[in-house]
Amino acid sequence: MAATDRPRSIAASAECSDGSRSVQIASAARTASGGAQGVNKTISALTSAALALPGLASSVQAAGPMERQWDVGYFHYEEGGERMRVESLKQSLVLPLGDALDLTLNAVRDTISGASPIYNVPEIRCQDGRVFTAPVISVSGASGNAEPRGTRPERPPLNTGDCRLGSARQVMLEDTFQDVRTAGDFKLNYYRGDTSLGLGAGVSSEQDYDSRFLALDLRREINDRLTTLTFGYSLASDTFSPLNKPDFSGDKDAHQILLGLTQVLGRNDLLQINLTLGYDQGYLTDPYKNVYLLSTNEAIDESRPDSRRQWNLLARYNHYFTAFKAALHLDYRYSRSDWGIEAHTLEAAWIQPLGQGWHLVPRLRYYTQSEADFYRSYFETLPASGDYSSDYRLAGFGALGGGLKLTRQVTSQARLDLGVEFYDRQSAYGLQEHTDSAFADYGFTIYSLNLHLEF
């Protein structure tokens, strides 16, 4: 049942998968080496001339196979109000294979439990003080017995002046399931001079959801390694076999193309621009989500378009403050899909070394999205387009997130990370015009512990 609301992977909720990690490492390496290139014209002129001397170019290291390392991490994700909980164990092993290759192996095991919203019903408030929550006669779909089936219950007539619609509330799929997700993937990188090529593939399996993906990326460093160009393509092929629909399964293909440019602007500055284009096709509906129909007083399966085009822009700026020996990472993301959702994310992180191997990383994020064209909290009647959803993730809202990570380099080979992250979604935080979805407001917290070993 994991295919409902929880993030597909916890890492995805905490950080995007746009290769930002490798960029941070690259900039850290440049900073650690004292800054290879000067923002100042004199320093850059001298540095370029110095690098032209025989044997010296290699002192600014070309991208090459990663060092042998092993990461093991534990994550605890918990939504407020008795909702979803995920316990996650992750492992990652990096093995250099000779001078030109490295292999990364990842494995994840998530245990998921908790409740998730299925649909929303409006409250009916009458002048005489009575409050009715519109009763539901059937829940088609969800495997849990969320509401009893039976004869259609009475409901006060609306719009007569006596009773009117009030705010909505969520009907939850109760805490009746437990699922385990097991996933594994590999990535092989090949380095040749200024160019590196990556090939990756992986599988992920749950009781009701199977996913396979293949990814290719090409990176090329030009302009004295001050500029990195990235091209990536990935294809994920998923099969959904909802537990509440025994004879049904739906397939989905997701294509993604990434074009990236990373530019070292100077000794202390780095700029990255990534453009991602995505095309999903197939069964994109969430089989566990319903919409509530006011006209017939029933909940029926939601229905989404069978394709989605999406594009994302990431602009990232890193600045190293010599005075504080600290780095600032500023990210802005823009995303837009042909479902009508437009989203902006603004994020800032501060990486502060505290001495003696300690690092502190506070992080703050703001997110706002508009609602999908076919989203309503509930529906009067079914729209003619045939697309309708009341999934709160397609509503308009805003969210504030933040976190704190404490890192301790225990020895030159071992590092321990301890993190806590919070997220608060509020309909009222949303900047774009949207219908109120305050009934769906919620938050989550992630605690994480990671051990990193180089050996």
Place this chain on the structure above:
Amino acid sequence: MPVCHQVFKAMGSPCELHLHGPDAAETRRVAASVIADVQRLERRYSRYRDDSLTSAINRVAAVAGRCEVDAETAALLDYADTCYRESDGLFDITSGVLRRAWTFENACAPEPEAIAALLDRVGWDRVVWKRPFLSFGRPGMEIDFGGIGKEYAADRAAALCLDAGIRSGLINLGGDVRVIGALPDGDPWRIGIRDPERPETLLGGVLMTGGALATSGDYARFLRIDGRRYGHILDPRTGWPVLGLVSVSVIAASCLVAGSLSTIAMLKGRAGIEWLHSLDVPHLWIDADGGRGGAGVFADLLKTPG
């Protein structure tokens, strides 16, 4: 992790090498190849050796001739050319000939005529450098890789170590220091900075996990003329020693850049202080009156007494 520590003498200075490698025998082999390369560069570029390439070039320069140079020398000349341009003509590898007028043992200024005669033989702009050909516009000129060779050797040494898989090391060629990574336990290297007022003591230490530290100036050797303290670095425009700063240390990614920046700052005299500041590099300056200042790690060092 096995450590290889070697002390040797090259380029007229005491040198040392600390390398940490995964394998003792391999690390010793790397150290030997580094020392061999430093000695090769000394043989090649020392102006004190008659059999060096520098002396051969200077024999051509003496008669205002033209010679063809190899790729390594060409790259060094390109580098010297960049220094000349970036310093507005202050950093000039042809200025060494001026030393003939200044012997720092006797405390009197040379005759202006003597300086003028030598200045006639100075000037990178009187040299035509068109790779791979170098032609001298006047007879009696000289070039000198003194301000570049040692730093280049330190950077090459670091590159050799990196290529051989060394990820922790320190190379010190007569005070020009290049650091590779942190110490194996993750701690930074601690580099002592000599106190110019009391050369036998240290002003303090800076911590480095990469990059290079170079110092220009020699507070032990100076001239006092009319009560003013002159260093031994000569201004190619006036032929006089520069006035103002007696020592400049700079940290940069490479030893060459650190060395050139510190030398150019010295040549600029007191204006070098503002210039260093505008470059935003960690640096330390000491002036003729004993005043000090700096930025980056050196600012911290100046704050802590002793």
